[in-house]
Amino acid sequence: MKKLLITLLLTFSILGQAQNQNLISNVPNRHTTSLNGVWNYIVDPYETGYYSFHHDVYDKQEKPSKAAYFSNYHAVNKQELVEYDFDKSPKINIPGDWNSQVPELKYYEGNVWFKKSFDYDLKTQKRLFVYIGAINYKADVYLNGKKLGTHEGGFTPFNYEVTSIVKPKDNYLVIKVDNTRHKEDVPTLNTDWWNYGGITRDVTLIEESASFVEDYTIQLDKKDKNKISGFVKINNFNPAQNAVAIAIPELKINYKGKVGADGIVKFEIPSKNVSYWSPENPKLYEVTIDFNGEKLKDNIGFRTIETQEDKILLNGKQIFLRGISIHEENAKGGRANSEEDALRLLNWAKELGCNYVRLAHYPHNENIIRLADKLGLMVWEEIPVYWTVEFTRKETYNNAQNQLTAAITRDKNRACIIIWSMANETPVSDARNNFIKNLAEHTKSLDNTRLISAALLTQSGDGFGTINDEIGQYLDIIAFNQYLGWYGGNLEDAEKILWKTKYNKPVIVSEFGGDAKAGLHGEKNERWTEEYQEYLYIQNLKMIEKIPHLSGLSPWILVDFRSPRRLLPGIQDEYNRKGLISNDGQKKKAFYIMQDWYKKKIKD
Numbered sequence: 001m002k003k004l005l006i007t008l009l010l011t012f013s014i015l016g017q018a019q020n021q022n023l024i025s026n027v028p029n030r031h032t033t034s035l036n037g038v039w040n041y042i043v044d045p046y047e048t049g050y051y052s053f054h055h056d057v058y059d060k061q062e063k064p065s066k067a068a069y070f071s072n073y074h075a076v077n078k079q080e081l082v083e084y085d086f087d088k089s090p091k092i093n094i095p096g097d098w099n100s101q102v103p104e105l106k107y108y109e110g111n112v113w114f115k116k117s118f119d120y121d122l123k124t125q126k127r128l129f130v131y132i133g134a135i136n137y138k139a140d141v142y143l144n145g146k147k148l149g150t151h152e153g154g155f156t157p158f159n160y161e162v163t164s165i166v167k168p169k170d171n172y173l174v175i176k177v178d179n180t181r182h183k184e185d186v187p188t189l190n191t192d193w194w195n196y197g198g199i200t201r202d203v204t205l206i207e208e209s210a211s212f213v214e215d216y217t218i219q220l221d222k223k224d225k226n227k228i229s230g231f232v233k234i235n236n237f238n239p240a241q242n243a244v245a246i247a248i249p250e251l252k253i254n255y256k257g258k259v260g261a262d263g264i265v266k267f268e269i270p271s272k273n274v275s276y277w278s279p280e281n282p283k284l285y286e287v288t289i290d291f292n293g294e295k296l297k298d299n300i301g302f303r304t305i306e307t308q309e310d311k312i313l314l315n316g317k318q319i320f321l322r323g324i325s326i327h328e329e330n331a332k333g334g335r336a337n338s339e340e341d342a343l344r345l346l347n348w349a350k351e352l353g354c355n356y357v358r359l360a361h362y363p364h365n366e367n368i369i370r371l372a373d374k375l376g377l378m379v380w381e382e383i384p385v386y387w388t389v390e391f392t393r394k395e396t397y398n399n400a401q402n403q404l405t406a407a408i409t410r411d412k413n414r415a416c417i418i419i420w421s422m423a424n425e426t427p428v429s430d431a432r433n434n435f436i437k438n439l440a441e442h443t444k445s446l447d448n449t450r451l452i453s454a455a456l457l458t459q460s461g462d463g464f465g466t467i468n469d470e471i472g473q474y475l476d477i478i479a480f481n482q483y484l485g486w487y488g489g490n491l492e493d494a495e496k497i498l499w500k501t502k503y504n505k506p507v508i509v510s511e512f513g514g515d516a517k518a519g520l521h522g523e524k525n526e527r528w529t530e531e532y533q534e535y536l537y538i539q540n541l542k543m544i545e546k547i548p549h550l551s552g553l554s555p556w557i558l559v560d561f562r563s564p565r566r567l568l569p570g571i572q573d574e575y576n577r578k579g580l581i582s583n584d585g586q587k588k589k590a591f592y593i594m595q596d597w598y599k600k601k602i603k604d
């Protein structure tokens with residue numbers, strides 16, 4: 001009986017840890033060791049490394065078989081039967097998707113195992129965590145043959161504690177990645193982007209003390225901009241160490257507080273002479289949180305963002321969002337993840353004249369968010385509740401909510417983020433309205449300082465564009481996608497088309513555009529030419545500038561991007577060509593139309 005009880009307790013503690021939602025924030029400024037670099041991988045379409053031949057799950061066995069790939073087993077003699085060997089298997093760079101790194105895996109959707117060996121000398125009293133920036137789509141994670149957990153969601157971070165498992169030499173971190181698409185997932189089966197599979201963002205070891213600062217919010221107070229407020233959350237709180245200090249030297253702030261029994265301290269700190277963050281002045285303050293003899297630094301901007309009737313106010317002043325939509329893709333045509341990738345994309349946005357970017361359709365990597373903070377680009381961050389997710393399914397809602405929680409936890413101290421987007425182009429239904437309403441309420445419960453939106457579909461036709469989607473009541477900003485001249489409508493009529501909305505709220509045109517193959521020239525009525533895209537922009541902008549309550553736009557899209565839906569030979573070749581810039585960096589004629597329009601907008 002006793003043995004059973006111990007086993008049960010151990011199982012629950014591992015499961016609890018494995019489902020651990022104690023996401024650690026501000027990882028770039030912690031004591032970390034990177035596991036990025038060359039990993040071995042095994043392509044496993046039949047999940048041979050996960051199931052026995054009778055489909056028993058190896059990691060549910062009391063003593064997992066050596067045939068389980070997470071055992072990372074090597075034959076000990078010439079008689080032994082072992083049918084895999086990570087160390088003799090191919091190598092791949094991590095972070096990075098497999099599609100753009102391994103030609104044979106360009107279209108592969110299924111399971112791939114990855115293995116990284118490492119040594120780690122963990123001092124006593126210290127704790128160690130494995131933090132993963134993102135894995136698309138589902139990950140089963142093991143260290144030294146022990147299951148750490150399973151994570152779903154292709155664009156948000158997660159971490160597991162490995163203190164009791166790590167050893168000084170020859171640790172092996174094994175991750176099974178499955179990028180198979182499913183109807184009930186988030187996103188669902190079909191999207192208009194490439195299903196890049198793999199460990200697509202950084203893998204990092206984080207070393208912490210027994211009791212440490214796990215997470216915090218330090219932002220300008222929503223109700224009183226002469227206060228900085230928020231909380232600090234301690235992991236494994238020990239009442240004997242309950243003092244927390246927050247220093248912001250430039251603001252002469254030296255706050256001292258006491259952590260409560262729940263491991264949390266909430267604070268409101270009077271703050272004067274704050275230089276507010278804005279695109280013109282992307283001021284970041286050095287903030288230091290002092291706890292238990294450790295100093296955790298961050299660079300945080302302070303600003304207010306709100307709506308007043310149909311206006312968006314940044315630091316109390318009305319703003320217009322000169323934006324562009326961006327997918328997370330690098331120059332090689334794979335998942336972007338590095339600072340260099342972020343610089344390439346955001347420098348183009350700045351060159352276009354943007355003060356704002358719509359990072360579609362999922363949370364992008366932390367590098368681009370922190371760079372936007374530094375460069376002064378406001379950000380729309382979105383979760384991939386895209387098109388027809390299963391709105392009636394509770395587990396699908398929980399998945400979406402988990403992804404939203406992780407994105408907000410990671411990024412809620414970044415001043416550049418002004419909008420959390422709940423969805424993109426979802427079909428109207430009661431279930432969908434309820435799904436979005438709940439996500440919006442959940443967002444406000446985690447962060448009441450930012451605005452909530454979603455990219456809606458519009459009902460256009462008979463010369464009118466109408467924005468009457470009923471979820472608009474749950475949104476601070478009414479954003480909608482429209483494709484006059486590409487998916488319908490007549491560009492000659494653009495100036496005559498009037499839009500009307502039933503909401504007295506700010507409006508953003510979150511998408512418009514059309515494809516052009518860079519270098520293909522012809523008449524302005526010839527689809528796929530640069531001249532057609534240029535004319536489409538000229539005409540759409542004439543219509544858009546007359547939309548009531550217009551407060552911003554983010555044309556679709558900065559750069560051509562891979563999509564399995566775009567197959568016209570010689571023109572698309574598996575690329576969506578709506579980019580103002582081609583995937584090999586050529587600016588198209590429409591780029592300059594948009595740039596001129598923004599130049600005039602700045603002068604207004």
Ligand code: GCU
Pocket residue numbers: 192361424425481511556576578
């Ligand atoms: C849709 C969708 C995008 C898509 C674009 C297009 O509105 O939001 O993800 O790529 O239009 O059709 O090109």
